[in-house]
Amino acid sequence: MAPGLPTDPQLVAAWRGGDEAAASALVRRHAPVLGRYLRSRGAASSELEDLVQEVFIRAFQGLDGWRGDAPLRGWLFRIAINLLRDRHRRGGGRIMVELMEDDRVDPADPAGELEAREARERLQSGLATLSPLQRDVFRLRIEDGLGYDEIAAALETTPGAARVHYHHAVRRLKECLE
Amino acid sequence: MNCEQLSDRMPEVARGETEWGVAEREHLAGCPECASEWRLVRIAARGSVPIPELDLDAITSGVHRAMAAPAQVVPFRPRRRVSGWAVGLAAAAMVLLAVAVWGPTGDAPDVAAVPAREPTLLPELDGLLEGELEVILASYEQDEAAEQPLGAVPRLGDLTDAELELLMEEVEG
Numbered sequence: 162m163a164p165g166l167p168t169d170p171q172l173v174a175a176w177r178g179g180d181e182a183a184a185s186a187l188v189r190r191h192a193p194v195l196g197r198y199l200r201s202r203g204a205a206s207s208e209l210e211d212l213v214q215e216v217f218i219r220a221f222q223g224l225d226g227w228r229g230d231a232p233l234r235g236w237l238f239r240i241a242i243n244l245l246r247d248r249h250r251r252g253g254g255r256i257m258v259e260l261m262e263d264d265r266v267d268p269a270d271p272a273g274e275l276e277a278r279e280a281r282e283r284l285q286s287g288l289a290t291l292s293p294l295q296r297d298v299f300r301l302r303i304e305d306g307l308g309y310d311e312i313a314a315a316l317e318t319t320p321g322a323a324r325v326h327y328h329h330a331v332r333r334l335k336e337c338l339e
Numbered sequence: 340m341n342c343e344q345l346s347d348r349m350p351e352v353a354r355g356e357t358e359w360g361v362a363e364r365e366h367l368a369g370c371p372e373c374a375s376e377w378r379l380v381r382i383a384a385r386g387s388v389p390i391p392e393l394d395l396d397a398i399t400s401g402v403h404r405a406m407a408a409p410a411q412v413v414p415f416r417p418r419r420r421v422s423g424w425a426v427g428l429a430a431a432a433m434v435l436l437a438v439a440v441w442g443p444t445g446d447a448p449d450v451a452a453v454p455a456r457e458p459t460l461l462p463e464l465d466g467l468l469e470g471e472l473e474v475i476l477a478s479y480e481q482d483e484a485a486e487q488p489l490g491a492v493p494r495l496g497d498l499t500d501a502e503l504e505l506l507m508e509e510v511e512g
């Protein structure tokens with residue numbers, strides 16, 4: 162958090178007091194990472210804005226359910242996770258995955274691309290052997306940049322348990338790459 | 340600088356949001372455990388999709404429109420006192436609505452309604468021996484197994500040899 166900027170709890174309190182600009186500031190602060198999360202979990206680019214908007218509508222309507230001591234970003238991720246689950250159920254369990262390969266970050270080192278691709282494939286197979294919770298913790302930490310306290314809020318666990326799951330995932334995945 | 344501190348910094352460095360400091364570089368160069376974790380984290384971070392370009396103005400105004408709509412409850416408005424029979428009627432209507440929308444076994448759609456799981460206390464990982472970490476990990480694995488929904492079908496890999504033999508006998512007659 163840059164110095165001088167209001168914290169999330171301050172913005173939430175301001176919004177509860179009727180300050181619409183505080184809600185806008187929260188949207189601007191968290192929408193980009195939520196969009197990246199939704200995109201990386203299979204949402205189409207064309208529906209990202211609607212989905213992110215829905216996350217914030219659910220969040221503001223259910224703010225009473227947010228424990229002020231838990232990181233707001235983690236709680237928003239929890240809503241996004243549930244939103245994807247709801248859509249998945251409504252879609253009769255069909256997975257709405259769009260191939261993401263073209264969107265991936267371009268490698269800075271084209272010469273190592275083949276080796277990197279092979280390593281990514283081994284990593285994908287390794288991820289498939291993890292428990293869903295370990296996989297979620299690992300991806301939220303590495304791909305989405307959440308801290309353990311935010312992961313704990315997103316996955317309804319504790320920061321200590323999130324850390325244990327992360328280390329377990331790292332240990333197994335390192336073996337897959339050796 | 341220890342391995343845990345370096346591990347905590349790896350994701351953000353791998354995503355290019357920050358760089359290693361001198362002490363961190365030195366540790367990395369001399370610690371094979373951290374070096375192999377760093378390789379993994381770098382590969383995994385390349386699976387991260389870029390931040391998408393979103394129309395934040397449109398999202399913000401959409402959120403404000405939805406919150407201002409008459410059907411929505413505005414949380415910071417003081418609640419009016421409501422008489423007992425009105426509360427009863429409203430509760431009955433909510434039950435009917437819930438059954439109609441979610442069905443008897445459906446899940447509530449809003450995360451805010453889900454009670455938080457009781458937090459579990461964990462000792463600091465730094466102070467643990469390898470064996471102690473294994474015990475903790477094993478107990479979490481068990482917790483996860485116990486969290487499977489009722490009626491979840493066991494996979495063949497979950498069965499003991501004896502159970503598998505019984506199953507095979509039944510199948511083969």
Ligand SMILES: [Zn+2]
Pocket residue numbers: 341342345366370372373
């Ligand atoms: Zn180390």
